[in-house]
Amino acid sequence: MKIDFRKIKVTAIDRTTKEFDLSQELANDIYNNTQDVGELEISRDLFTEGEIEVDAAKAVVLNKYIRKDFKAFIAEAVCPILDNIINKNQTSC
Numbered sequence: 001m002k003i004d005f006r007k008i009k010v011t012a013i014d015r016t017t018k019e020f021d022l023s024q025e026l027a028n029d030i031y032n033n034t035q036d037v038g039e040l041e042i043s044r045d046l047f048t049e050g051e052i053e054v055d056a057a058k059a060v061v062l063n064k065y066i067r068k069d070f071k072a073f074i075a076e077a078v079c080p081i082l083d084n085i086i087n088k089n090q091t092s093c
Contacts, residue, residue: 001055003051004050005051005052006021006023007021008020008022008074008077009077010073011073020077022070023046023047023049023050024046026043026062026066026070027043029065029069030046030062031043031044033069042058042061054082055085056088056089059082059083059085060086
């Protein structure tokens with residue numbers, strides 16, 4: 001599934017929906033904290049493209065960094081999408 005991390009829809013404090021560009025901030029977070037070459041490549045793709053194809057393996061990586069390093073309003077917007085990708089892969093095996 002393709003996700004455009006430049007256009008993440010987040011719910012603001014007043015419950016309005018706004019677009020948030022998460023691509024470069026998330027890419028930099030992964031790049032600066034990973035010890036894994038595969039994760040490094042995900043960060044580079046995310047930084048340069050903004051919109052990337054996310055399979056279950058990438059969803060696990062992205063979920064890990066978002067849950068660990070980002071505020072709740074970002075996790076609320078992105079983690080359910082990533083969880084669906086992960087769970088869809090587990091049920092199809």
